[in-house]
Amino acid sequence: MASSNTQTPAYYVPDSSIWPIVGAVGLFLTAFGFANSLNHHANGMTIMNVGLVVMLVMIWGWFSDVISESVAGKYSPQVDISFRWGMIWFIVSEVMFFAAFFGALFYARQFSVPWLGGDGSKGPLQELIWPAFDATWPLLQLPDATHLEPAAGVIGPWGLPLINTLILLTSGATVTWAHHALLHEDRRGLIAGLALTVTLGFIFVYLQILEYGHAMHEYHLTMASGIYGATFFMLTGFHGFHVTLGAIMLTVILARAIWGHFSPQNHFAFEAVAWYWHFVDVVWLGLFIFVYWL
């Protein structure tokens, strides 16, 4: 918007920006490269990596612009609310993305596995083709293991998963602590709270990797172990990916807190990341209950 305007504009509309188109090209290269690598074409990986680099540059550049505009005080409170709505609906869309995988888990546990094992309304018919298969959850025997390797054991909830639950719950508390500190202009509290959250986040990721190691080596549980392994890795994998992203974003926020970017009135970025963090927290609770425990 014209800076020559005598009045302060009621709303800040950014000037044209190169980043969206860079982002579109980056996304395209990533997808195109990934598709080619799945087709075993030689250059697929390279193209994909170029795409990812372009995306990183885009994110860097775009956020730098936003941060410098924010720091320059160009954003009115109304802009802040736009950002908030944007973040809220983005999180809603993420919730629905996970819902698809939870739906798959529930469907398999409630319907397909019992049916295949001869139970439920459609069960008796399935005895015709799977006479030998008995349904249990988690699935250690498969209807047909010709091309699949069933798992040899079940991941219990009370070891690492429980520890991870406590870690994430604590990190939810520490990020709230940081928020309170921010609101009360307690810089040290803010930085300490954030630093703790980041640390807990990365510890979670590390423990999750350990857990995967156990699962694969001791229990032979992989994505190819039938529907138990498939849902297990799909749900925990996407969750772990989100935690990693969240932890990286928290690190950026930590850095910005150290640089003094936030004030009690103006700290949308902080809140957005905190919301996101609570969201991955809640998803984990769902995972803990339905994937590990029940």
Next chain:
Amino acid sequence: MKSILHRLLLIVGFMPTAALADWQLNLTRGVTSISRNAYDLHMLVLWVCTIIGVVVFSVMFWSIFHHRKSRGAQAAHFHESTTVEVIWTLVPFLILVGLAVPATRALIHIEDAADADMSILITGYQWKWHYKYLEDDVEFFSKLDQDSNRARMLGSGEDPASVENYLLEVDNPVVIPVGKKVRFLTTANDVIHAWWVPALGFKRDAIPGFVNESWALVEEPGIYRGQCAELCGRDHGFMPIVVDARPPEAYAAWVAEFKAKRAAAALKQDPKRAWAREELVTHGAEVYAARCSDCHAADGSAVNGSAPSLAGGEVVLGAMDDLIDLVMFGTGEMHAFGGQLSDIDIAAVITFARNSFGNNAGDDLQPVKVAEFR
């Protein structure tokens, strides 16, 4: 070309009655209680919709004609009325409740497959059906008949109209007795298919790894035709179903005849003896045409989106063991034929493939060798 012109003329000439004769405009009434329920419900909903449509559109066109500016209509200013809104919410709702009652009854009837007299396990394959009579120990494949199959090829030059029951004829129809409750158990071997004969009044998906159930009690003897009704790949349009409903005695006779023929054929086929190459090639050509040409082209060339060329292929002319392994146990995309073909068939089709389409391996494969792989 002439026939196109002819038909176009008929269409342009406002469809003289002669042409209308073979036009079916409406749902079939069929030959089972299920199909008649469906027909009755169809007519009921159709009439309900027609009447609502006529009423709504009449009001609309009335105002289009009478409340137009060019006729000097002045716009009124009303823009709400709770009374009419409640009415036009409630009335459709009650109509729907009225429809739901017979629909619920019909649905419960369809889903009640208990107390069937006999069961047929129907397995969908790309692109044919397999029928197995669970009580009568009869089983066979059923696929598009040769005449239709030839005429349907791209650029075959044959006029489909010259083929009787074009695309709706099979080599082996599924024979059932009339007056008996027959249970159809549907499943599939590769992708989802759907078994549908309109005259029986339902379609039911055939899903790999799962078995579905449906039933029919056909009341009149006759030939009833249908088609696969779920996209199942390249030749989805070419896997028809023919049900041949016969009086119970005729059905029993057919079963007996089927078994006698099978026994006679088995006698001639001894997998233990040594087979001559020509013998194998001749028999192999039949097996190939019947079982392989669904995916591989008749002349062994590659089929886009389906299967690779067999002419000079590395696998075809490669190590015999690998080839036997491939045909018997399949790949991700090609079926495992071990369970579907006899040792003789497999030996024959492999010998055929290695010595046809310009391939010249010059060797043969004996059924006894195949037996070792089982």
Next chain:
Amino acid sequence: MSHAAAHADHHEHHHGPAKGIGRWLYTTNHKDIGTMYMVFALIMFFIGGAMAMVIRAELFQPGLQLVDPQFFNSMTTMHALVMIFGAVMPAFVGLANWMVPVMIGAPDMALPRLNNWSFWIMPFAFLLLLSTLFLPGGAPAGGWTMYAPLVLQTGEAFPFLILAVHMMGISSVLGAINIIATIFNMRAPGLTYMKLPLFVWTWIITAFLLITSIPVLAGAVTMLLTDKYFGTSFFNAAGGGDPVMFQHIFWFFGHPEVYIMILPAFGIVSAIIPTFARKPLFGYESMVYATASIAFLSFIVWAHHMFTVGMPLAGELFFMYTTVLIAVPTGVKVFNWVATMWRGSMTFETPMLFALGFVVLFTIGGFSGLMLGVTPVDFQYHDTYFVVAHFHYVLVTGAVFSIMAATYYWLPKWTGHMYDERLGKLHFWSSVITVNILFFPQHFLGLAGMPRRIPDYAVQFTDFNMISSIGGFAFGLSQLLFLAVVIKCVRGGEKATDRVWEGAEGLEWTLPSPAPYHSFTTPPIVR
């Protein structure tokens, strides 16, 4: 309202559009982005239509004359994907981009840079998808519904399909987030929710549907990808999965998706009919509630697309009841439109003609939808041309007609010129006649037993297929008229007034025609 203020603003110095290609690549202006969406949608409509012409040409007579069955299936699949994700959805998003800020008195969209990103992802997504036509093994051919396990047989095109769908999904979700944030946060002072134009309301609800359903599609296709390449068995009974599970997840997205393609159309028609009847919309509030009820119900009817998979009886009954229930709120809408016309003072310019065509023909499509919802009969209708007829009535004479109505209605506001009314009317009449020749006979074909997705058919279906194909070619040619009208109007024509239509109400008509590059830099006050 702030008519004068907007004019005055315009004379101040502002950044106009940048020059050259950079204007389009880097823009943050909602009108530029809206225009790009509309142009993109039009191009895709022609590409998707060309594919439909291949389908209709092959189906002109029995026997295979032109294309191989595999290619035919690719055409069906790509036609649907291009039309749905490339033509109809982007067109509605484009209309929202253009009109929502203007209708609510906002300077621009809430998140202008994000807006540009959502647009530019689209052309790249379709580059990815359309490039599969040239891959060995051909384009995807498993139907737009991508049912497992068939779709897993797709060759090299498979990862392209999945990732293209992901990209379209990202674009749609970001676009929807932007629209909903704009409406929630940028309304002019005094413009309360119950004063919003209905087009804006329908877009709130559509955006909600997009945000909640598209990620589910993303999840579904992700599972396809891992089933094919990473050994999972979500849709494979051998490992305890179920091919039908894909259908449940797909249609949990798919049914809301069809309402995504019709709710904005309801909004458009609700704007046009009052304008040309010169009478306020009847039952505004019930329109809002009806739209919300439709959206709610759309999440609990999905399995009506899969009645034949062999669900337990209780499931079949539940989905039958919820499905037919949608007729009630939809009926409320139809009745309200009729009541709006009642005792109005109507004129019949092209937008109104398309809106009226919509009301009649969409309702016919709704009726056949209701018939499909009756489970015992759907066992007969399912996967026949009766279904094809149903959804083309709601999609072509529904969604597409509404987009055309909207284009004629707002074109003078966008370009500053009146379009050629005579050509417009010609376009309407040739479209409305030929589209019925195209799709009405397909009802008969379906009832007589012709399955859908087949490249060749038994000879008794010949006559209706010929009629349908002739209608199809004629309908396709009629769309060239549309192109002509639009191009002619962009290039020049009679100067449009600000209000354009005598009976038009709403903030967009307080702006000059063409609307200035930046519309409401100071928010108008709505009483």
